[in-house]
Amino acid sequence: MAHTRKRAGATVLGLIAIAAIAFVPATPAQADPSIKDVKARVDRLYHDAEAAQERLHDARIDLADLRRDLAGLRADQARQDQRLDEVRDQVSDAVVRQLEGEGISTVGQVVVSDDPGAFLDTLSTMSSFNDLQSSMLADYDTQLEALEIRQEATDSRAKEIAELTEQLSTEKATVDEKLAEAKSVLSDLEAEERERLLSSRSGVSRMPSSVPASGRAAAAVQYAMAQVGDAYVYGAMGENAFDCSGLTMRAWAQAGVSLPHSSSAQYGSGPHIAASDLQPGDLVFYYSPISHVGMYIGNGMIVHAANPGTGVAVSGLYSMPYVGAVRPG
Structure with missing residues (x-):
C-alpha cells in the first residue's frame, strides 16, 4: 500500500513538473527591427550608393581628361608620322641621286676637271651633300624614335580608358545594387511604417x-x-x-x-x-x-x-x- 502511495505521489509530481514546463514562457523570438534600426540601415545603404555615385563622377572626370589626352596624342602621332614620311622621302631621293651618278668620287673629279676652281667648288658641294645625307639619316632615326614614343603613349592612354570604362560600369552597378537593397528593406515594412520612415526627417x-x-x-x-x-x-x-x-x-x-x-x-x-x-x-x-x-x-x-x-x-x-x-x- 505504501509502495502504491509512493508511486501515485511520483506520478502527481511528474504531472506538476510537466504542467510547470508547459507554462514556462518559451524563449521570445527575436523582435522585429524598430523603425529607428531600419532607418539607420536604409541611410547606410543610401550613403553606400552615394559614395559609389561620387566615385562614378570622379571616374567620368578622369575619363574625359584621358580622352582629351588621347586625342592630343593621336594628333601628335599623325604629325610625327607625316614628318617621318617627309624625311623618308628625302633620304630616298638622296639615295636615287647617288645611284644615278650625282655623287661622283673625288678622284673622278680630279681626272675630268680642267678647272681647279671648279673642282674645289664641286668638292665643297659634295662635302655639303654628304653632310646633308648624314643629317637626314640621323633625322630619320630621331623621327622614327619619336613616333614610337607617341605610339606607346597613345596605346597606354587607350588602355587606361578601357580600364576606367570598366570601372564606371562597376560603380554604376554598385549604385543600383545599394539602392535596390534599400528599397527592398523598405518594402518589407508595413505600408504605414514605410510611410512614417520615408517622411521622417532625422x-x-x-x-x-x-x-x-x-x-x-x-x-x-x-x-x-x-x-x-x-x-x-x-x-x-x-x-x-x-x-x-x-x-x-x-x-x-x-x-x-x-x-x-x-x-x-x-x-x-x-x-x-x-x-x-x-x-x-x-x-x-x-x-x-x-x-x-x-x-x-x-x-x-x-x-x-x-x-x-x-x-x-x-x-x-x-x-x-x-x-x-x-x-x-
Missing part, C-alpha cells in the same frame, strides 16, 4: 527665415535654398532633382563659378576654410573618403541633397561626419 532642421549671404555667394545660396523639397536622384543636377554634388555645382554656376560634378573634386576647387570661419555659400564636406557635400547657410546649418528618402533639405552642420570646407570662387 537631423533636418527648421527652415531659416533668411540667410545672410553677400556677393556671389548670395546667388549660390539663393538657388540652393530654392531647391529645398526637390527630389534626390543619383547623378542628377537639376532642374527638379539633384544629387549632393549636382546641387552645389548647379548652385555656384548661378554665381558664374564652374565646379566639377564630384564631391571629392569640389574639395580641391578652392581654398580650405576652418569651421570657425565658415560663411554662407561655403561648401562643406563629409565622410572619409569624401563622398558628400553640402552648402553652409549660417547658424550651424547646411542645405544639401541628402538622400532619396529626404531629398534636398536643411540639416545641422555636424549631422554627418564632418571633414572640412572650401570657399569657391
Whole structure:
C-alpha cells in the first residue's frame, strides 16, 4: 500500500513538473527591427550608393581628361608620322641621286676637271651633300624614335580608358545594387511604417527665415535654398532633382563659378576654410573618403541633397561626419 502511495505521489509530481514546463514562457523570438534600426540601415545603404555615385563622377572626370589626352596624342602621332614620311622621302631621293651618278668620287673629279676652281667648288658641294645625307639619316632615326614614343603613349592612354570604362560600369552597378537593397528593406515594412520612415526627417532642421549671404555667394545660396523639397536622384543636377554634388555645382554656376560634378573634386576647387570661419555659400564636406557635400547657410546649418528618402533639405552642420570646407570662387 505504501509502495502504491509512493508511486501515485511520483506520478502527481511528474504531472506538476510537466504542467510547470508547459507554462514556462518559451524563449521570445527575436523582435522585429524598430523603425529607428531600419532607418539607420536604409541611410547606410543610401550613403553606400552615394559614395559609389561620387566615385562614378570622379571616374567620368578622369575619363574625359584621358580622352582629351588621347586625342592630343593621336594628333601628335599623325604629325610625327607625316614628318617621318617627309624625311623618308628625302633620304630616298638622296639615295636615287647617288645611284644615278650625282655623287661622283673625288678622284673622278680630279681626272675630268680642267678647272681647279671648279673642282674645289664641286668638292665643297659634295662635302655639303654628304653632310646633308648624314643629317637626314640621323633625322630619320630621331623621327622614327619619336613616333614610337607617341605610339606607346597613345596605346597606354587607350588602355587606361578601357580600364576606367570598366570601372564606371562597376560603380554604376554598385549604385543600383545599394539602392535596390534599400528599397527592398523598405518594402518589407508595413505600408504605414514605410510611410512614417520615408517622411521622417532625422537631423533636418527648421527652415531659416533668411540667410545672410553677400556677393556671389548670395546667388549660390539663393538657388540652393530654392531647391529645398526637390527630389534626390543619383547623378542628377537639376532642374527638379539633384544629387549632393549636382546641387552645389548647379548652385555656384548661378554665381558664374564652374565646379566639377564630384564631391571629392569640389574639395580641391578652392581654398580650405576652418569651421570657425565658415560663411554662407561655403561648401562643406563629409565622410572619409569624401563622398558628400553640402552648402553652409549660417547658424550651424547646411542645405544639401541628402538622400532619396529626404531629398534636398536643411540639416545641422555636424549631422554627418564632418571633414572640412572650401570657399569657391
